[in-house]
Amino acid sequence: MILSMFSDQAHICRGSSLSRASLAARRGWSVIRSAAQLPRPTIAGACDSQHRLSTTPPAAAVAPLPAPRRRASAAARLVPRAGMVATLAALAPDLMAQQAFAAAKLFAAVVAFGSGVLGAVAWLDAKRKTQKPGLQYAPTEFNQRVLSACPSLHLPYEPLPFMTNPHVETILAAKTRSKPPLRYKREILMTADGGCVALDWEHLEADKSLPEDAPVLVLLPGLTGGSGDSYVSHAVVSARAAGIRAVVFNSRGTADSPVLTPQFYSASFTGDTRAVISHVARRFPRSRALLAAGWSLGANILLRYLGEEGAATPLRAAVSMCNPFNLTVSNQGLTRGFNRIYDLNLARSLQRIFSKHAPLWTGMPPPFRPDEVTRGSTIRHFDECITIHSFGWPSVDAYYAGSSSSLSVALITVPTLCIQALDDPIAPKEATPFEALRQNPNCTLVTTLTGGHLGWVAGPDAPFGAPWTDKVMFEWLNSVMSELEATKQPKTDSEATSDMVKAPQTAVVTA
Numbered sequence: 001m002i003l004s005m006f007s008d009q010a011h012i013c014r015g016s017s018l019s020r021a022s023l024a025a026r027r028g029w030s031v032i033r034s035a036a037q038l039p040r041p042t043i044a045g046a047c048d049s050q051h052r053l054s055t056t057p058p059a060a061a062v063a064p065l066p067a068p069r070r071r072a073s074a075a076a077r078l079v080p081r082a083g084m085v086a087t088l089a090a091l092a093p094d095l096m097a098q099q100a101f102a103a104a105k106l107f108a109a110v111v112a113f114g115s116g117v118l119g120a121v122a123w124l125d126a127k128r129k130t131q132k133p134g135l136q137y138a139p140t141e142f143n144q145r146v147l148s149a150c151p152s153l154h155l156p157y158e159p160l161p162f163m164t165n166p167h168v169e170t171i172l173a174a175k176t177r178s179k180p181p182l183r184y185k186r187e188i189l190m191t192a193d194g195g196c197v198a199l200d201w202e203h204l205e206a207d208k209s210l211p212e213d214a215p216v217l218v219l220l221p222g223l224t225g226g227s228g229d230s231y232v233s234h235a236v237v238s239a240r241a242a243g244i245r246a247v248v249f250n251s252r253g254t255a256d257s258p259v260l261t262p263q264f265y266s267a268s269f270t271g272d273t274r275a276v277i278s279h280v281a282r283r284f285p286r287s288r289a290l291l292a293a294g295w296s297l298g299a300n301i302l303l304r305y306l307g308e309e310g311a312a313t314p315l316r317a318a319v320s321m322c323n324p325f326n327l328t329v330s331n332q333g334l335t336r337g338f339n340r341i342y343d344l345n346l347a348r349s350l351q352r353i354f355s356k357h358a359p360l361w362t363g364m365p366p367p368f369r370p371d372e373v374t375r376g377s378t379i380r381h382f383d384e385c386i387t388i389h390s391f392g393w394p395s396v397d398a399y400y401a402g403s404s405s406s407l408s409v410a411l412i413t414v415p416t417l418c419i420q421a422l423d424d425p426i427a428p429k430e431a432t433p434f435e436a437l438r439q440n441p442n443c444t445l446v447t448t449l450t451g452g453h454l455g456w457v458a459g460p461d462a463p464f465g466a467p468w469t470d471k472v473m474f475e476w477l478n479s480v481m482s483e484l485e486a487t488k489q490p491k492t493d494s495e496a497t498s499d500m501v502k503a504p505q506t507a508v509v510t511a
Contacts, residue, residue, distance in 0.1 A: 133157050133448050133472075136434065138441035142483060146415070147444070149479035152459075152472045159450045159458050166423040167338055169452035177230040177457075178464045180237045184227055184248070188258070189279055197272050198250040198257035199279075200227035202236050215244045215289040215481060216280055220273070220298030222322070222454065223379075224349035226255025231295065231454050234466035235473075242474040244291070245284070249276045249298075259357040262364060263390050267297055267327055268403035270305040277305075281314045289316040289481050293473060295454060296427065299323035299418075300405040306416065307408025317480045319473050320405075320418045322453055326431035327400035331380060333428045342426055342453075343378050350382045361386070406433040409440055415480050416443050419469050421451025446472065 184200035227248035239246035251265040294302035299320035324330035334343040361370035369385040393399035456467040
């Protein structure tokens with residue numbers, strides 16, 4: 001109807017002139033005709049051709065709606081999932097293998113990178129600590145000639161990478177150093193107090209390779225050490241290579257030696273050392289030289305003996321290694337940090353030796369406390385229970401102060417070489433009497449930046465062979481003997497006999 005009205009209006013106006021209104025009407029007609037061709041509204045309230053409200057759009061104007069999806073049953077849903085699980089199960093080994101391989105490659109790359117970094121750091125650290133050993137000695141003509149014949153002291157001390165930490169070097173040297181397959185012949189030496197010590201000789205009866213006048217070297221191991229320890233065994237082998245006969249002096253109870261009286265050994269007691277040296281001198285009266293070397297506590301006892309004997313000792317030269325020197329300072333060091341592990345291990349070793357012979361102390365009156373020995377975890381506790389009472393010390397502090405070999409350095413009259421590692425955790429540099437050693441022309445001090453305690457993993461035999469100190473020790477001993485023979489005749493048989501009778505008579509039992 002609307003279209004009819006517009007058609008009539010157009011017909012009336014056709015014969016007259018066109019006005020602006022007629023032009024507007026024509027434009028309106030064009031717009032309406034275009035609008036009539038569009039689809040009808042699809043929303044509620046739109047008008048159809050009969051002017052009624054309708055909510056149903058024409059079929060041509062609206063696309064049909066999709067049918068609602070029905071929810072699959074649980075069983076139907078499980079079917080495809082079960083298939084997927086089976087597929088994944090079949091692929092799982094390959095997937096896991098691929099992931100494991102990728103993880104292994106990543107781990108290997110990380111390890112390789114980390115090892116490279118650590119190796120580089122260790123190498124740089126070792127190079128930083130590589131330098132010639134420190135030498136402190138009186139510039140006498142004798143000392144200069146002796147040291148000039150010791151090439152190892154004029155070459156850089158080169159620690160192995162990863163061996164510049166004192167704890168690493170100390171522990172790995174003790175656990176991984178090889179032990180030469182030696183056969184010993186044990187000799188039991190009875191002492192004046194009814195006790196005994198064990199002397200271990202290498203092939204005493206069968207040995208024909210050394211001449212009768214070969215030098216004899218008495219070895220004094222550390223606190224609980226003995227002939228079976230690797231550093232001692234290597235020294236015996238090195239002595240043989242240097243043309244020197246070696247014997248290991250095992251303190252009472254060490255190296256499975258017997259204990260006959262309720263007395264062990266101590267840092268202050270030199271009676272057994274004196275008896276052993278006198279006995280060896282009598283056994284080999286024609287020896288070119290009687291020598292001695294000690295480690296740790298053995299070194300402390302050896303220097304105390306040298307100080308007590310003075311010029312009367314039959315020893316011609318001595319070597320001290322890892323000497324704690326000042327027992328008060330060294331014991332205080334054992335109470336700090338990681339050093340407490342050493343204190344505990346050494347205390348346990350003392351307790352094991354004591355436990356084998358504990359019945360000898362049964363019924364001992366106070367102040368002995370044998371029942372409390374195994375309750376402690378320090379060397380100091382053991383000394384409080386047993387050592388100080390056996391040797392008449394009023395207290396542990398008095399025992400440590402009075403037993404320090406630093407007090408004996410000034411009294412030493414024979415050429416003595418002292419070798420110390422400046423990072424030694426058990427024999428710290430703070431305990432070393434640098435000034436006393438400097439003032440005694442008979443003493444030569446050699447120091448290395450690293451080395452740990454009984455470590456010195458360096459030189460051609462490292463890491464599993466003999467410690468660096470073996471080479472230094474025997475170069476120095478042979479040089480000293482050569483100089484002594486060149487400047488002074490060895491003692492005659494009568495002089496040697498005169499020295500021997502000063503020692504208490506002992507009985508010898510060969511085992």
